[in-house]
Amino acid sequence: MDMIIGRGSQRDPAALNLYTTANRTRIENERPDQEICVEGLQAGHRHVLTVSPTARCRSLTSMYNCVGMVFASRRTSVATEHLEVILSDDGYRPVSQEKAMEGDVVVYRRNNVPQHVGIIYQLEKSLHSGQVINTWVLSTWGHLGEYIHRIAEVPNAYGDAREFWSERRPA
Amino acid sequence: MSLYTALQEVESHDFAARLGVANNLEMLFALAEQEQSVKELLALLQNGDEANRLLSHVISLLREQEDVRYLNSRDVAVAVCIWALGRTQPALARLLASEVLSAPRVWWARRAAIESAGGGFIQPAVVASSSYSVVSTEGWGDRGSQTKDVLIVQEPGTELIRTGQVSSPNNFSTSTDSLRSLSELPGEMTDGSSESETLTKVV
Numbered sequence: 439m440d441m442i443i444g445r446g447s448q449r450d451p452a453a454l455n456l457y458t459t460a461n462r463t464r465i466e467n468e469r470p471d472q473e474i475c476v477e478g479l480q481a482g483h484r485h486v487l488t489v490s491p492t493a494r495c496r497s498l499t500s501m502y503n504c505v506g507m508v509f510a511s512r513r514t515s516v517a518t519e520h521l522e523v524i525l526s527d528d529g530y531r532p533v534s535q536e537k538a539m540e541g542d543v544v545v546y547r548r549n550n551v552p553q554h555v556g557i558i559y560q561l562e563k564s565l566h567s568g569q570v571i572n573t574w575v576l577s578t579w580g581h582l583g584e585y586i587h588r589i590a591e592v593p594n595a596y597g598d599a600r601e602f603w604s605e606r607r608p609a
Numbered sequence: 610m611s612l613y614t615a616l617q618e619v620e621s622h623d624f625a626a627r628l629g630v631a632n633n634l635e636m637l638f639a640l641a642e643q644e645q646s647v648k649e650l651l652a653l654l655q656n657g658d659e660a661n662r663l664l665s666h667v668i669s670l671l672r673e674q675e676d677v678r679y680l681n682s683r684d685v686a687v688a689v690c691i692w693a694l695g696r697t698q699p700a701l702a703r704l705l706a707s708e709v710l711s712a713p714r715v716w717w718a719r720r721a722a723i724e725s726a727g728g729g730f731i732q733p734a735v736v737a738s739s740s741y742s743v744v745s746t747e748g749w750g751d752r753g754s755q756t757k758d759v760l761i762v763q764e765p766g767t768e769l770i771r772t773g774q775v776s777s778p779n780n781f782s783t784s785t786d787s788l789r790s791l792s793e794l795p796g797e798m799t800d801g802s803s804e805s806e807t808l809t810k811v812v
Contacts, residue, residue, distance in 0.1 A: 470680070471680075473679055473680065474625075474629070474679065478679075478682060481623050482626040482629050485623070500680070504632060517633060580631050581629060593640075595630065595631065595636045595640055596632070
């Protein structure tokens, strides 16, 4: 038996034809054929809660990863190495944390390499001062499911929430 | 810790969950390195006998029939074993990687296998160059497209057939050492055939 490995590439019939909007750069992606078994996902859920005790599970699925959730409508897995190309080609621009809004994208970096991405879900403000006291992020942890969690409560391997990006057009 | 104990931990759902937060292979292995059971495993695999036992064990895992609706529950464990063998017994890691490449329902393990093959740790001196080939596809696609390299792994039997040492059913081997399928050879000689060719059909 000869075996050709090219999953995720243009020749992979299971991969989605995913392109960036500006330069029509093809984004390699791979759709898992199977879910992680229920016991595995439940163990993952328990682990997430040890890292982020206040996290809430939105969807316990392993069919997409963080980049796939944010940029591919939860349909596939996209390697984090493509993050920068997607952000620049899709017209995202960096915004400061103070100016970030719900729906904007947060990128986690470790050693300056993008490791994780999520969407700002909620900016919890103090009724007294109006200052943001908690930022809640919606992101997919590996292939262990989609969680709403505090911005800083992520595995150490993801690094820090360093950047905020937005494609918003002002009213 | 014995190999058995280390593997029990590495194959557990909790272990897979701790590593399962990884977003890429590099992160998966970095997380693995922090695990006590993996440190023990790396120490045990310095011993060639233990490494062979691990190889046999993991190959048997890959052949186990689990619920086909789900990913292999030992997917992360197999990926870690390839990586651990790669650091201690590279030749065995390559053997395991070749098994994993044909295994169904694996995600991280397949990535680890491809990485181990394409990451520069296949040495022609150890694996015969004719048994695999890595084809760089850079520039094959449309301008600007990004494609992955293709690894072609051949079964030993295929290689024996290709080199003319063994003939396969429904194939003609010729004295010119070429190989043509039955459909390419009608009842009469083709234009490209020479009179000196002798044909043997194996059934």
